Amino acid sequence: MKNKLPIKSTWWGMALLSVWLLSACRKETDIVTPTTSSTATTENQTIDKWILENMQEYYYWNDKIPANPDLTLAPSDFFDSLLYSYDATARPDGDRFSWIEENADDLSASLSGESTTTGMEFTLYLRSQGSTSVIAQVLYVLPNSPAAAAGFKRGDIISKVNGQTITTSNYASLLYSGATTFSFGLASVQNSTLVDTDVARSVTATTFQANPVFMDSVYTVGGKTIGYLVYNQFVPAPNNSNGSEYDDQVDAIFSKFKAREVNELVLDLRYNPGGYTSSSANLASLIGKNIDNTKVYFREEWNSTLTPYLKQQYGDAFFLQRFVTKSQNIGGNLQRVFVLTTDGTASASELIINGLRPYMTVTTIGTTTYGKNVGSITIVDDSGKIKWGMQPIVFKSFNSLGQSDYSTGFTPTVEVQEPLNLLPLGDVNEAMLNEALYQITGNRTARRGVAEPNHLTSLGSSIQRKAGGGRMIKSLSNFKPIKL
Incomplete structure (x- = not known):
């Protein structure tokens, strides 16, 4: 079980944190009392008040919350009624990402890579x-x-x-x-x-339980030693683990890359919807050139209500995620990094692109990324009386140069559509990897036949339907209560 972090009556922390709620003891009885409309309304009001209180304090757009929301609504409908919802014309800066789930345990598990x-x-x-x-x-x-x-x-x-x-x-x-x-x-x-x-x-x-470290390889092409990593979610460890098993696995891969004297890197994030900002910082710290724990990876902007209190208690450092000094860092051998992208590349994945750009050339290959430059936290009720879990947006991210201009996604440096006949990931003839190898060496490897172009209309993917679609979640350890 991972750390619980209290703020007022709420445990809140990284959305990928596994949170256990205590179940209230109930005495069994032979008499079953049906739920009346009045009972349901009262229960909704209790839950809705809890939702409203937390949203008023932590929601990034808390100044846009309606003055008199309807506390009789079902909790999911009530939560939606509070959002500063995105509209391409009226609210282009609006919220596309906050969500709520009826079972907080299921929420935490899915965000840790565990699901049915x-x-x-x-x-x-x-x-x-x-x-x-x-x-x-x-x-x-x-x-x-x-x-x-x-x-x-x-x-x-x-x-x-x-x-x-x-x-x-x-x-x-x-x-x-x-x-x-x-x-x-x-x-x-x-x-x-x-x-x-x-x-x-x-x-x-x-x-x-999905392991986010899907595969890695090293290719020697045209005098270049090229490291390749397919990484599908920013998760430090399996659900219910206090450890860092997956981050350690990534560290071990880069230790191997360093031993092999890798001098070019292809990072495959085409199916990575995001996750822990701590794991994103860990990966970036293995790649960045001339970086250490004094250099800023990204900065956070919170709402105007909470910011003064966070500054008072924690100082400006609270809003800064710095790189980590890693012995496995290969940045000394790199001048650039190639990132493979699709519209499934989101949030903490886009943070890699934006956060590394001030320090080295980042070349993206594929299609336009999802476009999520905001992050969230998990909020659950520590008393166990309310079983719901919320994942509201609470901050916007900026790189060390103050840039955060990718709400519509990163347009690829080199556009490559995935074809209808897909080759295995890691195959040097696979369309996106093949283009990356060409950009690195100037030599186009022979393709196994001509790929069938895919001109079909997409209706979305199962990846986008994972919890939150795209995720960039703040890790808050040893966090003390704040009284607002």
Whole structure:
């Protein structure tokens, strides 16, 4: 169990922190009293008051909260009613990321990489322009997961679920309803056309802890020694761990890179939606050139209500995340870093790009990133009476040069679309990695056939539906209560 951090009646801390709530003892009885409308309203008011109190203090846009919100609303609706919601025209600076969940334990677990899952992530596409039929293209499969055991691999195309053709009207109920048993029917690309096959694979989702360190490799090409890391979430350790197992694994990879005298680096964050800012700082500290624990990685801006109190109790250092001095740092051998990106690259991943740019050249390859320059905290009730968990946005981030201009994402330095026929991650002929190797060496490696271009319309991905979509979460250890 990770540290609990009290502020008033709230434990709050890193959203990826695992938080346990104490359950109130209940005496069993033979009489079951039905919940009345009045009882439900009273319960809603209790929860809503707790939500409102915390949002008024910690929410980044707390000055935009309505003066007289309706405390009889269901908690999720009430929470939404408080948000300074994004609108492209009226509120382009608005909130796209705050959310609330009914079970705080499930929230904490999912943010630590533990969830009920088949173990594969996918992007949904319209099968053809103007069609209502939908396909799911598998982006990656977690090792030792149910999907891996069933034989799924990157690039597989799913066209049916439980015997039903996926469509624009049923894909949510087929794929995101909370069901755990699936029979997936596959399609294949034949002569540039998607064709259904007779192949079907059955998978049962289980509670599974994902390791964010997906793969690493070292390539020697054109006299260059190139390190490659696929990193899919900023998580320091498994759920319910007090340790830093995953951060330690990243450290070990960079120790190997240093021993191999890696002088170019390709960081694959194309499917990384974010996570702990501490893990982001750890990774950046392994890469940055001429950095140490005196150099600023990023700075935070909190709301005007809370800022004076934070300054009074903790000083200006509270708002600064500095680099960490790491013996495994390879920045001395690097002049630049290449980052592979998609619209699934978000939050703490974008922090890497923005935070390293003042210190070295960061070349992005792929497609435009998600665009999240704000961070959140987890808020739960320490008494155990309220089981909900909130993840409100509480700060905006800036790099050491005061830059925070990526709310619409980072446009790639070199644009590369993922094709319809996906090669394995780490394959030197895979489209994005191949482009990075070309940018480094000037030598285009021979491709295994011509990649089928993917002109299909995307309907989003399973990665974007993970808790929070994109996450950049503040780690607050040894935090003392603040009285406002």
